[in-house]
Amino acid sequence: MSNLRSVESPSIHSEDRAHEADHPTSLVATFGVDQPLKLDCGVDLAPFQIAYQTYGELNADRSNAILICHALTLDQHVANVHPMTGKPGWWENMVGRGLPLDFDRYFIICANVIGGCMGSTGPASTNPATGKPWGLDFPVVTIPDMVRAQAMLIDRLGIETLFCVVGGSMGGMQVLQWTAAYPERVFSALPIACATRHSAQNIAFHELGRQAVMADPNWHQGRYADNTTLPHRGLAVARMAAHITYLSDAALHRKFGRKMQDRELPTFSFDADFQVESYLRYQGSSFVERFDANSYLYLTRAMDYFDIAGDHGGVLAKAFTGIKTRFCVVSFTSDWLFPTSESRALVHALNASSARVSFAEIETDKGHDAFLLDVPEFFDIIRAFLQSAGKARGLGSGESGNGGQA
Amino acid sequence: MQQTLPLPGIAPERTGNYRTDHLLVADMVQPGSRVLDVGCGDGDLLELLESRGIDGRGIELSREGVNRCVARGLAVVQGDADTDLVNYPDDAFDYVILSQTLQATRQPRVVLENLLRIGHRAIVSFPNFGFWKMRLQLLIGGHMPRTENLPATWYDTANIHFCTIKDFVQLCDEINVKMERAVALDLYGRPVPLNLPWWVWNMFGEQGVFLLSRGGVK
Numbered sequence: 001m002s003n004l005r006s007v008e009s010p011s012i013h014s015e016d017r018a019h020e021a022d023h024p025t026s027l028v029a030t031f032g033v034d035q036p037l038k039l040d041c042g043v044d045l046a047p048f049q050i051a052y053q054t055y056g057e058l059n060a061d062r063s064n065a066i067l068i069c070h071a072l073t074l075d076q077h078v079a080n081v082h083p084m085t086g087k088p089g090w091w092e093n094m095v096g097r098g099l100p101l102d103f104d105r106y107f108i109i110c111a112n113v114i115g116g117c118m119g120s121t122g123p124a125s126t127n128p129a130t131g132k133p134w135g136l137d138f139p140v141v142t143i144p145d146m147v148r149a150q151a152m153l154i155d156r157l158g159i160e161t162l163f164c165v166v167g168g169s170m171g172g173m174q175v176l177q178w179t180a181a182y183p184e185r186v187f188s189a190l191p192i193a194c195a196t197r198h199s200a201q202n203i204a205f206h207e208l209g210r211q212a213v214m215a216d217p218n219w220h221q222g223r224y225a226d227n228t229t230l231p232h233r234g235l236a237v238a239r240m241a242a243h244i245t246y247l248s249d250a251a252l253h254r255k256f257g258r259k260m261q262d263r264e265l266p267t268f269s270f271d272a273d274f275q276v277e278s279y280l281r282y283q284g285s286s287f288v289e290r291f292d293a294n295s296y297l298y299l300t301r302a303m304d305y306f307d308i309a310g311d312h313g314g315v316l317a318k319a320f321t322g323i324k325t326r327f328c329v330v331s332f333t334s335d336w337l338f339p340t341s342e343s344r345a346l347v348h349a350l351n352a353s354s355a356r357v358s359f360a361e362i363e364t365d366k367g368h369d370a371f372l373l374d375v376p377e378f379f380d381i382i383r384a385f386l387q388s389a390g391k392a393r394g395l396g397s398g399e400s401g402n403g404g405q406a
Numbered sequence: 407m408q409q410t411l412p413l414p415g416i417a418p419e420r421t422g423n424y425r426t427d428h429l430l431v432a433d434m435v436q437p438g439s440r441v442l443d444v445g446c447g448d449g450d451l452l453e454l455l456e457s458r459g460i461d462g463r464g465i466e467l468s469r470e471g472v473n474r475c476v477a478r479g480l481a482v483v484q485g486d487a488d489t490d491l492v493n494y495p496d497d498a499f500d501y502v503i504l505s506q507t508l509q510a511t512r513q514p515r516v517v518l519e520n521l522l523r524i525g526h527r528a529i530v531s532f533p534n535f536g537f538w539k540m541r542l543q544l545l546i547g548g549h550m551p552r553t554e555n556l557p558a559t560w561y562d563t564a565n566i567h568f569c570t571i572k573d574f575v576q577l578c579d580e581i582n583v584k585m586e587r588a589v590a591l592d593l594y595g596r597p598v599p600l601n602l603p604w605w606v607w608n609m610f611g612e613q614g615v616f617l618l619s620r621g622g623v624k
Contacts (some may be wrong), residue, residue, distance in 0.1 A: 328476065329483075347483050348493040355442075356461075358476045359483035361469055381476045388479025 002287040014230055016084065017117070018133065018291060022126050024051035024112070024119025026076055028315050029156050032160050035217030037114065037149050039124035040305075043139040047128065050153045051119025052076050052111035055095065056103030058159070065100060067150065067160045068110040070173035073239075073291055075118035078110045079103070084290050093374055105395065106163065113174075114149045115141040115299055117292035118186055123222070133249070135294055136222035143170070143306045147177040164386060165398055166187070167189035168298070168371035169338065173306050175347070176194035180308055180319040188326040188389040190382065193371045195342035196349070205245055206300040209238030213293050222294050224327055225363040227406060235293045243283045248334040248367035252276060260331030309349075314350035323350075326392065327357040328385040329377065330371075337368040358385060424454055426595035427531050427615055431503060434529050434587060436461055439500035442519075442525065444487050445507030449475035452482070465490060465501075471588045488512045491520040499525040506613075508532045509565040519581060522620050527586070531615040534590070536570030536608040555612070571607055572613045582621035589615045 029050045031037065033176040053076045058065060068078055068091070075082075079096055101108055109377035112120035114140070123138040130137075154162065165178045165186050172194025179189050198206075215217055216234025220227045244252075256276040260266070263273065272278040276374040327350055331343035340361050347398040350357040362378045363368045370378070391397075424432075428451045435441055437459050455462045464482035464577050466472045475482035477530030487504070490512050502515070502525030509532050513518045521528035533556055534540075543551035548572055550560040558564070569577075571590060579586055590611025591600040598611050606615070 190595045344484075348490075351463075351483070351493065351498070352495050354498060356463070356481045357483060360473050360476045361471070361484055363469060377473055381473060384477040384479055391479070399619070 014228070017290075018124065018126075018225065019121060020084060020121075021117050021133075021292070026051050026053050026112075026119060028052075028119060029153050029195050030354065031152060035152070037145065037152065037351070039145045040142045041139050041218065045051075045079060045114075045121065045139060047109065047112070048121035048149070049119070049125075050114070050121075050149055051110050052153060053078060053080065053108060054104065055079055055108040056106055058107040059395075061182045061394075062159050063161070063163060064105065065107045065109060065154075065157075065162050065394060066164045066166060067154065067162050067178075068101070069165065069171035069178075070093070070110060070113065070152070071167070071171045072171040072303065073287065073296070074171075075116060076112045077088060077118070078108070078171055082290075085286075092371065094379070094382070100379055100386060101166070106386075107368040107391070109154075109157070109208075110119070111150055111153055113146040113147070113170075113299065113302075115295060115302060117295040121151070122292070123294035123298055124225075124241060132200055133225045133294075135225070138294070138298065141298060142302050143173050143177050144181065144311075146302065147174050147181060150174070150178075154185070161185050164188045164190060164389065164393070166192070166382075167194075168192035169194055170303050170370065172338075173303065176308060177306075179238065179323060179325050180311075183320070183323045183325055186325045187393055188328070190328050190330070190385065191343075191346070192330045193332055193338045193343075193368055195338050196309060196319075198303050199256045199306075199342070202245075205242065205337075206304055207325050208241050209300060210297050212237040212241070213297060216293075219293065222297075225295070231293045232288040235288045235291070235296060237282075239279045239287040239291075240284040243280060245337045246367055246369040248365055250334060250365035251367050255279075266406055316345070317352040320350055320353035320355055323355050325355065326389050328381065329357060329359040330381065331359075331361050332338055332366070332368070332370040332375075332378075333361060333363045334365045335368040338376075418532055424450065426591060427505065427613060428454055428479065429506060430589055430591070430597075430615050431529050431531065432458060432613075435501050440498075441501045441503060442499045443503045443505065444491070444495070444521070445504060445510075446475060446480075446482055447471050449478050449480045449482060451503070451505060452480045453478060456480070471557065487517050491524060494520075494524045496523055501525050501527045501529055503529045505529075505531050506533065509567050509569065511567065514569070515577060515581065518577065518583065522583060522618060526619065528583075528618045529616065530574075530618060531613055532569065532574065533565075533613050534571045534608065534611045535568040536572060537612050539593070539612075541609075553612075558573050572604065574605070574614065574616070578618065580618075584619045584620050584621040585616055587617035591615065597604050 033046045035166045036044035074090045077089050078091045112118040115122045117124040123134045127134040165175045167175045172191040175191040213234040216231035219231040259275045261275045261278040266273050312318040329343050331340040347359045362371035440461045443464045446466050452462045452464050465485040472484045502521040540551040590607040591613050593612050
């Protein structure tokens with residue numbers, strides 16, 4: 001039956017992935033039993049490690065560091081070839097020489113989140129107590145936990161104040177958490193395509209994805225590594241469902257319409273007759289090659305629990321009282337996962353806290369994923385915001401300033 | 407009260423880059439204060455204010471305007487004067503500016519009340535519909551007036567609540583708003599001399615610029 005062959009078994013072996021989880025192809029900061037990560041669930045996680053990448057050089061004043069917070073299924077490989085997939089870094093259009101996040105000017109850091117599977121401690125890492133992967137024995141982590149771990153890394157790097165914290169989607173949640181938890185350590189913040197809390201609809205989508213993973217008989221209550229299996233069908237279905245939420249009706253229509261895949265007529269079967277089906281199946285199967293199923297459960301859960309106002313007596317503005325951080329909030333017109341209304345609620349709260357905030361909604365039909373794509377207006381805004389913040393921070397402007405003001 | 411143009415602190419050769427009403431507004435704002443510019447357009451006024459050490463924020467309805475402002479490094483958010491001012495807390499700013507926007511709001515009175523709730527002072531400028539050229543076009547031409555500054559036809563104009571300087575003064579009285587300073591600019595952007603009576607302003611002022619504060623208990 002062709003539909004059961006639809007999602008192919010991954011070509012990357014689980015041993016490679018397990019190796020990457022413990023011994024990542026990037027920098028690693030290890031924290032011993034004397035430096036536990038205090039998790040919201042009450043557990044002290046120790047020892048643990050954070051895998052991270054850096055680009056550019058920290059200046060003498062230590063004032064030019066930018067922390068990039070990655071989204072749900074991305075990782076620290078922002079602007080270098082991915083060690084497992086061999087593909088370019090996920091933000092190579094944004095981070096690089098002459099690009100808005102220019103590593104000739106800024107010292108750029110990106111760390112894999114706690115609970116991830118690319119080298120920071122997570123369910124795929126080896127539990128020192130058992131010598132086996134943590135699996136579901138790994139404590140449930142939250143967005144504040146991720147940020148707490150990042151702050152320990154930033155301490156380790158000897159940086160007091162970050163020039164900017166930037167990120168989209170789950171990365172944007174981390175940006176907001178940084179400003180709420182460590183306002184004095186964040187000079188400027190760029191939360192993109194995100195929200196201050198995960199909506200009921202988004203929790204529902206995440207639950208769908210988790211149920212798909214857990215319904216796969218190969219999942220084995222999270223102990224698939226012991227059984228040398230992989231819940232790749234469940235994880236692929238989770239990815240397919242999630243991927244639809246990252247796009248838009250208009251983008252799917254523009255890209256695929258009702259076009260057929262390598263055929264003129266329907267086959268009257270459940271084969272992938274439509275191009276959009278074939279595309280989704282590819283998205284699902286390529287995802288399972290690089291991502292750990294348990295990690296997907298943990299990270300989606302972390303997003304579900306995120307609610308800044310909830311942590312501040314239900315009043316969002318209280319999270320930002322007296323904050324000096326300069327904000328630039330960006331949303332996209334066709335993003336229905338994190339719609340503009342969510343960003344607007346954030347902006348209202350920031351205004352009520354008298355924060356210095358800019359807010360731009362970018363017109364695009366590319367949906368939530370627009371923050372990863374070439375959208376010139378978006379790039380112009382990021383560049384200009386960083387330049388004006390850099391001026392306020394006393395960083396060299398790099399380019400000549402406004403000629404009219406000379 | 408005296409009117410000084412060009413603006414103190416700005417070299418005379420540079421004032422030419424700015425609109426006269428912007429220079430006037432900038433002169434009304436104390437340096438070092440916090441300002442919200444409602445309907446800030448491309449951010450020309452905000453940039454002028456920031457260059458004078460004023461902490462400026464903006465609201466702009468059009469997405470293009472907002473994005474141009476943010477690209478200039480200004481702190482501007484997308485929003486609507488009619489619906490979004492209610493989200494700002496009381497006394498959040500020293501001044502709230504509404505420049506050439508009042509006539510385009512759906513509820514000018516509510517907007518004006520909000521300006522003086524959010525800010526200790528408000529600066530409002532608007533085109534004067536009592537300007538002689540307007541009157542003449544309606545009286546002689548028999549059609550809705552159109553001018554260089556207001557070129558739109560009646561059916562595609564965003565300006566749905568035109569008023570005269572006299573109307574505005576009346577509204578301020580009605581909602582107990584104190585007029586601290588008032589300037590009318592003539593067709594060439596020059597201030598109409600202050601010693602002339604109100605009806606002259608209402609006739610020869612092409613636009614009015616007003617510095618307002620909350621009136622005391624009546």
